[in-house]
Amino acid sequence: MEEGLRERKKRETRLRIADVAMGLFMIHGFDNVTVAQVARAADVSVNTVFNYFGTKEDLFADRQQEVVDLSSKVVRERRPGESIVAAFRRDFFDALETGDWRYGMGEGAEVFSRVVGESAALVARMREVEHLSATNLATIIAEETGAGPDDLTPQLVADQILSTTRLLARHAIRRKMAGEQWPEIWTDVRTQAAGAFDLLESGIGGYGRRSLAGEAGEQSEAAEDHIDGDHG
Template sequence: MTDEVAPEPELGLRERKKRATRRRISDIATGLFTMRGFDNVTIADVARAADVSVNTVFNYFGTKEDLFFDRQDELVEGVAGELRRRRPGESVVALFRRRFIESLDENAYPTGFHEGSEIWAKTVMDSAALMAKQEEFGRSSRRRLAEALAEETGADPDDITPRVVAAMVHAAQWELVGDIVGRKMAGQTLHEMRDTVYANAHRVFDLLERGIGDYAVKPPDTGARDAASGK
């Protein structure tokens, strides 16, 4: 029997409208934050620019920082989903290597390998509140990955291994992204840094592979194997 991930239910019109409103408010807020600086923009400024009430903004976002990091909760929770959906025979290191390289190919924003990442990074670094929030999300991401690894491997509650592996994987990706953003802030173009960025990613994951490469390998897909053999 194979592990199957149930497709997400299709969203109704009301939910789609709510998500669109949330994204629009966040996009407008992010534009204001990057232009003026996070600490120089109020919730009232965001509400006025988005043509909604202050209460409406708070209906969608608990804090001002959440307006800027509007997809972080989704990314944190997505870590567990990525692990569950890894390919048969794929270790946790192989999974995150593959996903990081794919994200570079797509110029996905979590990697920093996209136009404007230096503007985003400067906005964060110029605000103590955003720096603190970013650190909080980092801790949440490590903790969620450790929990998912413990669930996948059946680790005992006092087993430190899932926490160590999660910390190593998170640290590797954090340093890779930091290097990319640092290069952007120094004036390099995506084209100029491309070869180095990919080489660094493979080098870092090679290091992880040699240390924890056989940890959390998903069992073979016995259902597919039995079907192929006619059992």
């Protein structure tokens, strides 16, 4: 259905407020900016801001749902013959090569990280986003693989993959904050990421492999043995 004029204007207003707020937060720090200042800069009332955003943290985390949904998209769109780990490996390196923000390593990532680190409220919010992402990813993995409600494997796989990508992103951001240049950092992250995904693939690489017919594959015997700890 085509978006109506009213809906489009509301979406544009929300986006403008969020963009203005983020700009102020990046310059002055989250705790040093009030909702009233955001409203003035966006040329709206404080009430209008709260009509779109329930809290000040919501202003900062305007793309939260998009972030939470990103990993699920990788699983759902994995290619025929591709496992869940392989799909994330491909997507991670694509983001790295293109400078896309989806794994937290785009342009300005170090500024974003600094602002979060300076605010206890934002640190808590980002932990919440990480939890939601892992829970959502586990749900999608369970759906794709047909795992039962008492099967912990989807959550284990989700936690391992997301912990790996977060660790790589934080490694890159720490180096950037130390004054290194992105080209040098990216070279190192490529190497570190290759090793990290090799380790993941040695353990859970066969899990959730999509069949060549396009259907979700069953968990491989090797992955079952690794996860269950039955190594003889």
